[in-house]
Amino acid sequence: MKDNNFPKLHNATWPGIVGKGDSSQPIIPFDTLLQMTAAAEVNGKKFDGIDIGLFDPHVPVTSTDDDLKRLADKVAGYNLEIGSLVAPIWPPEGGSAMGTKEDRTRFVEQVRKACKVGQRLRELGIRPHGIVRIDSASSPEGWATDPKANTQLIAQTFREAADVAADYGESLAAEGEICWGGMHSWRAMIDTLNAVNRSNIGFQADMSHTFLYLLGYNSPDDRILPVDFDWNDRATLTSALKTLTAALRPWTIDFHVAQNDGTVYGSGSHDKTGRHCLATDPNGKLDIAIDAGHWLRDENGNLTKKFKHICWDGCMFPNEVMTKQQTWNDILAAMVKVQQQHGWQE
Template identity: 70%
Template sequence: MNENNYPKLHNAMWPGVVGKGPDSEPVIGFDTMLELTASAEVDGVKFDGVDLALFEHLDINMSDDEIKRLADKVSGHNLNIGSLVAPIWGGPVLGSKEDRATFVEMVRKSCHIGQKLTELGVRPSGVIRIDSASSPQAWDADPTGNSKLIAQTFREACDVAADYGEKLAAEGEICWGGMHSWKTMVDTLVAVDRPNMGFQADMAHTLLYLLGYNREEDRILPPDFDWNDRAALTEGLKKVTAALRPWTIDFHVAQNDGTVFGSGSHDKTGRHCQALDPNGKLDVVNDAGFWMRDENGQLTKAFRHICWDGCMFPNSVMTNQQTWNDILATMIKVRQKHGWYEAD
């Protein structure tokens, strides 16, 4: 067995929530997601932690006592806590002045929870994850003005986060205005210009950047791309990662079949596929290296943990223990190939 013990291996809890609900399938409870994660094991190796969504499963307004109970519950499963998703969708950046104030307040509340979890010793690494909570169509109405509005709001959020010692990671996903292409994502990060602002790369979402969904002019691969052309795919991945890797401070290992998908109330975005999906277009273990190593092949060590994200899977898949064992096995291979060892 490879001796690498970093980055730590985390599972996301929000796939139990995202794309679920009244017009889809029932939410899978937090405790169930936690137990499935804790029960996964491959050759004696288990998940090290979980990344959390501060909505549905958890109350953004939880008290410090409730934060302590959360910490105890997760650590009781021998798991740490990592990155937190801020519930900013009630305050779209491209909405009203009040919406933007709500956005920043949700970031503040998330940072408070993050800070407390860190103080409690259960959160050794992680960021606060955000997006613009606005559609590409809204952004298209005034790209210049809306880009400035996003950058201004993100700067305000960064300044609030800095008071808590937190970093913010903007998720690159084709359904978020100002982040819906690899070029607009870079432009947003450059415009924010804060030391505690970075990028969250999800392999399933960033693959869609190559196909120009929601922004055709930034397409890298041709419309009739032959997925058997691995050389061209590799060049495309290198182009996107070269642009966004320097900003990347949070990383989701994931698979995608080159299509978009949405369920429940979630907009169409890059489809997450199971770890061993035969239709997956990525060589997950190899392609994770484009994010985890620099252009010279050296490890960046830019994040202390990596997380599996698999949203909008059917509940029958999500509640099957083998699903999580397969995911863990893939994560272990990523660490074996692109990780490192430190004395804990």
């Protein structure tokens, strides 16, 4: 077995909030997720860190310096580090990236707050690497009313946000998720990023979300797999993944390991998006370790090493699943396989 120590293996904490909040699925406390992440172990390997959504009640984007010092001490106390952050750019605190001038101003201001947090966590020594994640905070339906104009508006907002991020030494990654307008297909995503034209903005690939780009949800013309695709046809699936990753890999600066069963799922603003399946789900369509390689290696099979950590995003799993330690052991086992096959030593 290779003893690779990069990319570092992170768990995400925002799945304790996203899709949660009602009586049947209450928000899972940050401390609970931190403890379960630290407790996971597979053959002596453990998670190296966590990625954080900057939302109440976990880690507010308005956290004070004392709050961030306490956060750094707490995370370090579990022998973990902090990686990528999610900026809370959605209304009402934020606004649509293709909305009114006021909407877009709020969007950029939320990015500024997130980058300030990111910079301070780096200064505190708890965040050696990672990006700040954004999306368009806009629907595909709204975008489709005027694709050209709305793409330009999103790009303008992202450009302003990237310039703000640069002031804090941060890079932004646009999330490849089909529920966000201007990012809902692989071609739309590339058009948006090309229009932004900033060196400190890139793409966040999530193996579950980006998998739906193959199926053309919200953009049938951009479908890569045949309409009558047979899921037993692994060769065609591999070819489609190679097409997708060749197009988006050059932009990719943040990566989520995940599983998908070929269906959509979501709630609220995250409606009709990639279904995150457990690593052990028998209906999963991906070979996680092999298919991660399409993102982590170039067309010649060489490691890109464009990011120092990878993360597991387990959004919208039931609380019953998320509060079982075995869930996180199984996820860590899948992450370790990715690190063994596509990692390196430093």
